[in-house]
Amino acid sequence: MTESLTAGRVYEAGGRLAVESARFTGFGWMRGTSGNLSEVVSRDPLRLAVTASGLDKGELTATDVAVVGPTGDPVAVEGVPPLVPSAEAGLHARVAALTGAGGVVHVHALSAVVAGHRWPGGVRLRDVETLKGIGRLAHDDEVVIPVIRNSQDMAELGDWFEAAYDPRTPAVIVASHGMYAWGADLTRARHVTECVEWLLSYALAIG
Numbered sequence: 001m002t003e004s005l006t007a008g009r010v011y012e013a014g015g016r017l018a019v020e021s022a023r024f025t026g027f028g029w030m031r032g033t034s035g036n037l038s039e040v041v042s043r044d045p046l047r048l049a050v051t052a053s054g055l056d057k058g059e060l061t062a063t064d065v066a067v068v069g070p071t072g073d074p075v076a077v078e079g080v081p082p083l084v085p086s087a088e089a090g091l092h093a094r095v096a097a098l099t100g101a102g103g104v105v106h107v108h109a110l111s112a113v114v115a116g117h118r119w120p121g122g123v124r125l126r127d128v129e130t131l132k133g134i135g136r137l138a139h140d141d142e143v144v145i146p147v148i149r150n151s152q153d154m155a156e157l158g159d160w161f162e163a164a165y166d167p168r169t170p171a172v173i174v175a176s177h178g179m180y181a182w183g184a185d186l187t188r189a190r191h192v193t194e195c196v197e198w199l200l201s202y203a204l205a206i207g
């Protein structure tokens, strides 16, 4: 048990995860039951509230949430019935641990998959206003969104993420799969996700 973590805190996060999931589902970025979102609910020890596995992301409620530790394994919290966390929770935890993010978004946006296919060495962007939306400069700042290979092994995927990680760039594409984006909190992670998806669509449109 994580003594200081309450069911109320977990379900507050679950409510935010449900709202954001419905938004991204509306954009077509979480087809079927794909994609998952998480919010850090404890930093030490690291605990994340993550969307539960196998559910339609457009229909989540505040209680459709699981709590995981640093490896993505479920952690018991009093008053929170254990649900199966998303299979990708382990990468969410690695992202949160490495970047210090408070919110992590994973979506299967088509633009991310197509851009990863077109530029497997990374998607290069510069001189476009929307780069400011991910904390970079609108002029003379070359941004590379890294592309890593896909894997069903979250430890392996996490190692590849760490190798590709640039602290200046709050997103990564997983080839033939989707993208991850993160921010200080879930709202910031949403802003980054939306801007990165726009930037990838832009790169494909002009490239």
Ligand SMILES: [Zn+2]
Binding pocket: 034, 035, 088, 106, 107, 108, 177, 178
């Ligand atoms: Zn996925």
